[in-house]
Amino acid sequence: MFWQLLVLVALRVQDVSAQGKLGASDFIRFGCSQLVVERTDPLVNPGLLPSPHMHQIVGGNSFNVTMDPADIDPPKQSTCTSCIYTEDTSNYWTASIYFKSPENGTFKRIPQMANGRQNGTLLEQEGGLTVYYMRPFSGTNKKTVVPKPGFRMLAGDPNLRTKTGKAPGICHRCLKASERTMGGSGAPCSSGDTSEFPNKPCPGGIRATIIFPSCWDGVNLDSPDHKSHVAYAPGVGSGGLASDKCPSTHPVRIPQVMYEIMYDTSGPFSDAKYFKDGKQPLVYSFGDPTGHGQHGDYLFGWKDDSLQRGMDALGTKCGSEDCTQILKIQAGKDAIACTKKQQAPEDVGTSSWLKELPGGMMVA
Ligand SMILES: *[C@@H]1O[C@H](CO)[C@@H](O)[C@H](O)[C@H]1NC(C)=O
Ligand SMILES: *[C@@H]1O[C@H](CO)[C@@H](O)[C@H](O)[C@H]1NC(C)=O
């Protein structure tokens, strides 16, 4: 279905223009199905198996516990990708969300669901996430430079437990039942969205957004905190997306990466009894009961200059879901078939209740 619909919905732009500052030609977006849910983190804890907390990972199957750019070249070493564009063997990963039973303190992983905008043409069966690559939304210079192989970065801060403004593009949108398919309206991380977990039932699910910085120092593929080699351009988190103004310390304008992850909080997870007195029952897999610590990890892995060609074709041959004149696409079922076995096998709590968060992460 996906691959047929994709052609039909090419340049069907009304949903994006309804999002205010999002213009249909300013980004490429596509779905990636789940590669694996496991405790690994080659960015923050390279070599550690298992890593401290649970992640849900998509992209190329060369993903591993260690992803040293000296040893691993994802486009060469991946034999498949769970993303719809086959030249994209990048890895994209985030923490999982758990429901902590207020009744007995046990945990269950919140299931993910498809990002249904464009009627399910964004592919996230078996979980997964939607990736956007965006060019500046304001300013006159919309040219972006794709970073080099080995590039990686982190957005958000797992240690945050209060609203600080230090993680501008990190938010949650509480969806009404009627918004389940289309994800509501308004630019990502605009006024209705919250840095914290919603403190009310979200029967249509929660859409978690992670917006990465769009400015790079042009030199370092990584940095000790995985953040200081990149910076945000003005605009992000104030109801809009980045402008073309990169700071002099980080002068290279790179495509702005954004993730959307859909969580199915319908049914028992939306019971009003869990939301009294400002309380809410969700906790991130790293123990964060507030949601402010939401973060995402990114590891670049596009083949050759494919992403650059895609970004350069925005507004002409590429826009929104349709970049098939430039990028190679695979059938949805083939993306879904690209999975990996857990490297540290364990019950992630999708169908059973866990006595503690995986890895024994304390909720605090
Ligand atoms: C992951 O790394 C281990 C150890 O370096 C290696 O033996 C294994 O083949 C790698 N797996 C993949 C899928 O690359
Ligand atoms: C714990 O509580 C949840 C509901 O919050 C329930 O579904 C589950 O069965 C309970 N587990 C036990 C062991 O009582």
Ligand SMILES: *[C@@H]1O[C@H](CO)[C@@H](O)[C@H](O)[C@H]1NC(C)=O
């Ligand atoms: C999406 O599906 C709904 C319900 O089936 C339908 O009303 C709507 O026209 C569809 N939209 C598109 C863009 O195909």
